[in-house]
Amino acid sequence: MENNKNTMLQDLTQGSIIKNIFIYAWPLLIANSLQALYNIVDMLVMGRVEGQVGLAAVSVGADILFLCVSLMIGFTNAGQVLIAQSTGAGEQDRISKLIGTMYTITFCLAIGVAVFCYFADDWLLGLLNTPEVAYEEAKRYFLTCSVGGILFTAGYNVTCAILRGMGNSKQPCIFIAIASILNMILDIWFVKYLRMGAFGAALATVIGQGISFITAIIYLYRHKEQFGFDFKFKSFRPERTAFRSLIKLGIPMSIQMASINISKILLASWINACGVVYTALAGIYNKVNMMINILSSSLTTAGGTIVGQNIGAQKYDRVTKTLNLVLLFSVIIAVVFSAFVLTFPTAMFELFTEDVEVITTSHILILPFIVTFAGCAGRCYAFALINGSGNSRLNLLVAIIDGIIARIAFAYYLGFVVGLSAQGFWLGDGIAGNIPLFIGLIFFFSNKWKKRSH
Numbered sequence: 453m454e455n456n457k458n459t460m461l462q463d464l465t466q467g468s469i470i471k472n473i474f475i476y477a478w479p480l481l482i483a484n485s486l487q488a489l490y491n492i493v494d495m496l497v498m499g500r501v502e503g504q505v506g507l508a509a510v511s512v513g514a515d516i517l518f519l520c521v522s523l524m525i526g527f528t529n530a531g532q533v534l535i536a537q538s539t540g541a542g543e544q545d546r547i548s549k550l551i552g553t554m555y556t557i558t559f560c561l562a563i564g565v566a567v568f569c570y571f572a573d574d575w576l577l578g579l580l581n582t583p584e585v586a587y588e589e590a591k592r593y594f595l596t597c598s599v600g601g602i603l604f605t606a607g608y609n610v611t612c613a614i615l616r617g618m619g620n621s622k623q624p625c626i627f628i629a630i631a632s633i634l635n636m637i638l639d640i641w642f643v644k645y646l647r648m649g650a651f652g653a654a655l656a657t658v659i660g661q662g663i664s665f666i667t668a669i670i671y672l673y674r675h676k677e678q679f680g681f682d683f684k685f686k687s688f689r690p691e692r693t694a695f696r697s698l699i700k701l702g703i704p705m706s707i708q709m710a711s712i713n714i715s716k717i718l719l720a721s722w723i724n725a726c727g728v729v730y731t732a733l734a735g736i737y738n739k740v741n742m743m744i745n746i747l748s749s750s751l752t753t754a755g756g757t758i759v760g761q762n763i764g765a766q767k768y769d770r771v772t773k774t775l776n777l778v779l780l781f782s783v784i785i786a787v788v789f790s791a792f793v794l795t796f797p798t799a800m801f802e803l804f805t806e807d808v809e810v811i812t813t814s815h816i817l818i819l820p821f822i823v824t825f826a827g828c829a830g831r832c833y834a835f836a837l838i839n840g841s842g843n844s845r846l847n848l849l850v851a852i853i854d855g856i857i858a859r860i861a862f863a864y865y866l867g868f869v870v871g872l873s874a875q876g877f878w879l880g881d882g883i884a885g886n887i888p889l890f891i892g893l894i895f896f897f898s899n900k901w902k903k904r905s906h
Contacts, residue, residue, distance in 0.1 A: 548680050
């Protein structure tokens, strides 16, 4: 398959692998950075204006929200893998069928999630032991983002997955830039000047995502001939083979994402029970981890797409070289982040809050940070291979071991049995995050990834 200005498909099975990784990854890096930035702005503005209660509200609301949207994100990630493999194999007709099926499945899931969130909000907040002082603000944040913005989130994720699967990571960067800039401007205006609290922070996010999604749809429709999808109503009807492939891979990937988030919800409930200070610390902990995930997820997505295309094209030597480079770059990132946390711990926490009690207690996060950063490096390698190969059974296995058994078991043991309390919960979560690397290495040396599953 050759690159052509008249097609959306980008061939990642030829040329320099390092160049392909960087060309594909840098727009992802910018997009993820901008997306993380506007999430961090929520925390910064709420922390500065509303104090520890504001931090706790956004932290809890965001935790529940991500759990609820993880199901549909799993399906869009599965679609990206399938499109990448079809791109490598030159199967344009299959790509078109996957696109229509992806949109239909994901929007149906989004509607179901919105209805569930509307009726189960109090139950979900109760599961997290949401501090009473932050309860109402957390509820406003969660309901506004979920019920009000879930369709925008779904549409944006499907569109970006399609483009990235085809090898185009630049356009999604533009879409998220629109959302991020709008969100940051509106965030400051709604929260700081209009004093709208958590509702204002959530409303800014919804408006930004809405404009981003509308822009993406307009772009795709205007380029529908190059895009390979006609946007006719009949084209959105799920096609049997595409539907089966998406279900087969999407369910394990959704379970994987949901299981990790379920365990994090359980951990969050244990942490929240320790008091509002620890809830605020959890928000900061999550945002700092988000910073390294910006880089690691960019590498994982780039590596997974390149792996997927090359498996489709049966160029297995390029798969091995890609994985080695992904591991090298991710280890460098982990070392740099660890050095920063060890060198400037207090200054980092002071970015988020001026609350003396929160800053004084923040030292308990240093060791969990280091362990988590190491896990991020290993996960880059593992998931670039596992996701790129489209192995649904292995995704399910990782979901059960990493997402549920290990995270909950390690966190419970260190937190309750050893008696480290909140620090133990975070540390156990970080240790469990290193497990996928070992599973990925076993899978690589088995050579089973060379067999295209879908």
